[in-house]
Amino acid sequence: xxxxxxxxxxxxxxxxxxxxxxxxxxxxxxxxxxxxxxxxxxxxxxxxxxxxxxxxxxxxxxxxxxxxxxxxxxxxxxxxxxxxxxxxxxxxxxxxxxxxxxxxxxxxxxxxxxxxxxxxxxxxxxxxxxxxxxxxxxxxxxxxxxxxxxxxxxxxxxxxxxxxxxxxxxxxxxxxxxxxxxxxxxxxxxxxxxxxxxxxxxxxxxxxxxxxxxxxxxxxxxxxxxxxxxxxxxxxxxxxxxxxxxxxxxxxxxxxxxxxxxxxxxxxxxxxxxxxxxxxxxxxxxxxxxxxxxxxxxxxxxxxxxxxxxxxxxxxxxxxxxxxxxxxxxxxxxxxxxxxxxxxxxxxxxxxxxxxxxxxxxxxxxxxxxxxxxxxxxxx
Numbered sequence: 001x002x003x004x005x006x007x008x009x010x011x012x013x014x015x016x017x018x019x020x021x022x023x024x025x026x027x028x029x030x031x032x033x034x035x036x037x038x039x040x041x042x043x044x045x046x047x048x049x050x051x052x053x054x055x056x057x058x059x060x061x062x063x064x065x066x067x068x069x070x071x072x073x074x075x076x077x078x079x080x081x082x083x084x085x086x087x088x089x090x091x092x093x094x095x096x097x098x099x100x101x102x103x104x105x106x107x108x109x110x111x112x113x114x115x116x117x118x119x120x121x122x123x124x125x126x127x128x129x130x131x132x133x134x135x136x137x138x139x140x141x142x143x144x145x146x147x148x149x150x151x152x153x154x155x156x157x158x159x160x161x162x163x164x165x166x167x168x169x170x171x172x173x174x175x176x177x178x179x180x181x182x183x184x185x186x187x188x189x190x191x192x193x194x195x196x197x198x199x200x201x202x203x204x205x206x207x208x209x210x211x212x213x214x215x216x217x218x219x220x221x222x223x224x225x226x227x228x229x230x231x232x233x234x235x236x237x238x239x240x241x242x243x244x245x246x247x248x249x250x251x252x253x254x255x256x257x258x259x260x261x262x263x264x265x266x267x268x269x270x271x272x273x274x275x276x277x278x279x280x281x282x283x284x285x286x287x288x289x290x291x292x293x294x295x296x297x298x299x300x301x302x303x304x305x306x307x308x309x310x311x312x313x314x315x316x317x318x319x320x321x322x323x324x325x326x327x328x329x330x331x332x333x334x335x336x337x338x339x340x341x342x343x344x345x346x347x348x349x350x351x352x353x354x355x356x357x358x359x360x361x362x363x364x365x366x367x368x369x370x371x372x373x374x375x376x377x378x379x380x
């Protein structure tokens with residue numbers, strides 16, 4: 001039996017995140033979207049609130065909270081700005097969590113502490129131009145040379161690639177053995193041989209930068225290896241499992257925002273002599289949105305609870321991401337439809353929800369990949 005009652009601490013986290021998002025994110029959200037402006041001050045403030053390393057123990061700079069508290073906070077931030085919640089999610093789930101689970105004490109002291117406290121920002125780099133869903137088909141190669149590695153190759157779709165301080169990345173360290181030849185490393189920005197490429201001009205989450213990375217005879221010390229040689233692909237896949245819980249929570253936040261805006265507009269808008277909220281077509285959309293949001297949240301919380309219990313949650317996190325991202329895309333589209341022509345206009349803010357929602361069905365594993373993960377878990 002799952003207890004769905006939030007603790008006083010979790011209620012405080014929800015209220016704090018909602019208050020922060022309303023007061024500090026909402027006023028500039030449209031400008032950041034239009035100008036692709038990174039939320040530097042807002043991310044710094046979130047670090048001071050303890051939102052950038054929520055599940056990391058206090059000894060390593062984090063807030064030492066459970067996964068439920070984390071998804072609650074992500075949902076509240078995403079309800080106002082998906083782009084900022086993306087930056088938050090990557091730093092928490094893909095960067096800090098990797099260092100906590102696989103980093104050594106030296107790496108934790110040097111990298112995890114400042115990342116979890118919000119003093120520094122992290123990025124996670126797995127994809128390459130020729131390897132999207134087929135992540136193991138990477139070409140970036142790290143050649144061992146004494147007590148260092150020399151890296152050459154190109155990575156892409158790197159969230160916070162431009163504005164991060166540290167980057168966890170994956171590359172081949174042995175050729176001809178497939179995924180068993182992939183290893184994980186951490187690198188500091190400014191390292192000679194590492195160049196940040198152009199910032200992508202994206203459909204949505206425009207305040208979150210996405211870049212390519214170029215490695216040209218880039219030398220990093222052996223101590224920057226995370227885990228052991230050949231362990232990288234396993235690290236990457238397990239990290240993505242946790243990351244998908246965050247993406248699902250983001251999706252719920254966006255969908256909830258779409259629902260709230262749809263309800264508000266439908267009550268105010270009159271056609272044929274009455275509020276459009278009186279029409280069955282509108283009522284059906286609102287009912288479906290609310291039902292799917294609540295169902296998605298239950299899936300997310302189930303995955304988060306299993307994570308907190310130390311159990312395998314790969315199936316549950318994929319289910320949560322699959323359903324929640326579909327819910328977000330449908331809710332955002334229906335919200336625009338309910339607004340009619342006004343929904344297509346920038347000033348109402350709902351067209352941004354539709355643009356932002358699409359990425360939830362793509363990044364950290366497409367919906368098709370989630371179905372593959374789920375079916376494999378069921379059929380193994």
